[in-house]
Amino acid sequence: MKNNKKTVIVPIGPYHPLLEEPEFFALYCDGEKIVDVEWQAGYNHRGIEKLSESKHWDQVTFLVERICGICSTSHPFAYCNTIENLIGMTIPERAKYIRSIIGELERIHSHLLWMGLAGHFLGYNTVFMWAWKYREPVLDLFEIISGNRNHYAMFKIGGVRRNIENEDIPKIRKMLAEIKGQLEMLIGAVLDDPVLTARLKNVGVLTKQDIKNFGSVGPVARASGVDVDVRRDEPYAAYPLVEWSVITAKNGDVLDKAVVRLSECLEAVKIITQCLDAIEGKAGEIGEEVRRVPEGEGIGRHEAPRGECFHYIRSDGANSPVRHKIRAPSYTNVPTFKASCIGQTISDVAIILAGVDPCYCCTERVAVYDAGKKKKLYDFQHLVELSKQKTERIRKEI
Amino acid sequence: MKDIIGRIQSKLGDRGKDIKEQTNNRVYVSVDRKNIKECAKILFEDMDARYIVASGMENFDSFEILYHFGFDKESAIVSLRVYLDKDNPEIDTLTDIIPGISYIEREMWELLGINFKGHPNMKHFLLGDDWEKGNYPLRKDKYEK
Numbered sequence: 208m209k210n211n212k213k214t215v216i217v218p219i220g221p222y223h224p225l226l227e228e229p230e231f232f233a234l235y236c237d238g239e240k241i242v243d244v245e246w247q248a249g250y251n252h253r254g255i256e257k258l259s260e261s262k263h264w265d266q267v268t269f270l271v272e273r274i275c276g277i278c279s280t281s282h283p284f285a286y287c288n289t290i291e292n293l294i295g296m297t298i299p300e301r302a303k304y305i306r307s308i309i310g311e312l313e314r315i316h317s318h319l320l321w322m323g324l325a326g327h328f329l330g331y332n333t334v335f336m337w338a339w340k341y342r343e344p345v346l347d348l349f350e351i352i353s354g355n356r357n358h359y360a361m362f363k364i365g366g367v368r369r370n371i372e373n374e375d376i377p378k379i380r381k382m383l384a385e386i387k388g389q390l391e392m393l394i395g396a397v398l399d400d401p402v403l404t405a406r407l408k409n410v411g412v413l414t415k416q417d418i419k420n421f422g423s424v425g426p427v428a429r430a431s432g433v434d435v436d437v438r439r440d441e442p443y444a445a446y447p448l449v450e451w452s453v454i455t456a457k458n459g460d461v462l463d464k465a466v467v468r469l470s471e472c473l474e475a476v477k478i479i480t481q482c483l484d485a486i487e488g489k490a491g492e493i494g495e496e497v498r499r500v501p502e503g504e505g506i507g508r509h510e511a512p513r514g515e516c517f518h519y520i521r522s523d524g525a526n527s528p529v530r531h532k533i534r535a536p537s538y539t540n541v542p543t544f545k546a547s548c549i550g551q552t553i554s555d556v557a558i559i560l561a562g563v564d565p566c567y568c569c570t571e572r573v574a575v576y577d578a579g580k581k582k583k584l585y586d587f588q589h590l591v592e593l594s595k596q597k598t599e600r601i602r603k604e605i
Numbered sequence: 606m607k608d609i610i611g612r613i614q615s616k617l618g619d620r621g622k623d624i625k626e627q628t629n630n631r632v633y634v635s636v637d638r639k640n641i642k643e644c645a646k647i648l649f650e651d652m653d654a655r656y657i658v659a660s661g662m663e664n665f666d667s668f669e670i671l672y673h674f675g676f677d678k679e680s681a682i683v684s685l686r687v688y689l690d691k692d693n694p695e696i697d698t699l700t701d702i703i704p705g706i707s708y709i710e711r712e713m714w715e716l717l718g719i720n721f722k723g724h725p726n727m728k729h730f731l732l733g734d735d736w737e738k739g740n741y742p743l744r745k746d747k748y749e750k
């Protein structure tokens with residue numbers, strides 16, 4: 208993008224308000240309109256792919272768990288799938304169900320977290336408070352199951368590390384029923400709100416072609432009507448053993464992304480309930496022992512809350528990987544800003560950026576600079592203020 | 606799975622070599638680096654595959670790039686394997702076919718030192734602009750130092 212005199216650069220980051228990791232976006236604006244976007248990453252690059260080459264196969268499970276703090280199970284899940292694909296093994300049935308339960312609980316808390324943040328940036332702090340309040344019992348559930356509210360360390364190659372005890376299941380079921388009621392109430396309140404609909408409808412639209420061009424996955428793709436879901440496309444764990452459906456929408460705007468995410472929470476409850484039914488009162492192995500990883504290549508995937516998580520591993524038969532390639536879903540979802548932000552106004556940027564649920568961090572520093580004079584025009588507070596004012600305006604109009 | 610191997614074989618013709626299913630649902634195809642653009646185009650546009658990512662790595666006597674494509678209806682992943690010269694790793698960019706591949710090409714360039722001919726925006730993506738020239742952190746010789 209050439210700097211012409213009219214264009215103003217709006218830098219977002221490296222510390223971004225909504226998200227968990229530092230990242231930098233330069234928005235090129237003409238007045239209020241955005242004409243181009245550029246992305247710079249790597250402020251928090253930890254070299255995990257390289258580090259993985261020096262770890263034992265079993266240690267890598269815990270290493271990749273540290274990639275993301277919110278969806279901490281998605282990487283171990285994909286990694287274990289990869290090694291199992293490389294070896295060509297299957298895991299015990301009880302382990303399959305436990306894996307799916309963990310994966311789906313994580314989906315609920317991750318989507319609720321997103322809904323809360325999205326509400327906050329639209330000036331709806333009630334939504335923020337509700338969503339985060341209802342997320343809390345999900346974390347308590349994790350504590351009952353794994354002993355940790357985050358970084359559950361439940362996965363190992365060939366199965367899971369901890370059992371879900373049969374005595375705990377009635378308690379889990381009871382908590383889950385409460386969570387389901389609260390979810391239904393929240394979803395009804397959010398999706399029936401005329402102001403939220405007016406604020407999110409037709410904002411940050413992504414077409415099917417955009418999704419194909421950038422290879423986007425997960426709720427971002429499904430909101431645009433692209434029906435991809437690894438859980439169904441390549442069944443693994445307990446997903447082929449239970450009844451559930453893939454949620455899709457048509458328009459590809461931020462509202463549809465919210466609809467997809469919230470509806471997925473209810474599907475997740477459905478999956479967990481069926482998994483609990485299947486393991487309750489039964490005994491069974493929870494893991495196979497894997498003594499050696501043979502020479503070869505393996506690819507594994509998992510449908511994380513944000514989309515397909517992809518791992519590629521090459522082994523030469525030794526103790527650690529020769530090459531471990533990790534692709535998190537945000538890697539292909541974030542570049543869609545290029546398609547969704549252009550032509551929109553600055554007051555919508557906060558919610559479009561949040562719309563793909565990108566994985567990075569909460570400390571903020573957004574400022575609008577005049578490219579010529581280097582004078583600060585807006586900081587992030589102003590952007591949030593602009594966003595809130597627009598919501599207020601729409602609220603009055605309705 | 607045989608169906609997809611057959612389809613790829615007929616579409617790629619001589620350009621695709623050693624097409625085989627190495628592990629469950631994972632198909633690898635060796636492609637000459639001169640043909641990568643045509644082959645990627647066939648998979649991405651004609652066969653409507655989903656671009657997943659590319660992964661570069663260093664071997665003892667070559668560099669290697671795997672371009673991963675998802676065939677979701679067949680639950681398969683097809684990876685195009687390309688070998689590059691050890692001394693002068695260079696390949697055509699695919700950004701004109703797949704816009705989203707731009708970032709991973711920049712990443713492979715700065716971490717492994719593979720040149721992508723014709724890339725429109727070859728700047729540092731993960732590393733800082735002041736990173737030492739010719740220092741590629743994902744190369745294997747870094748272990749010895």
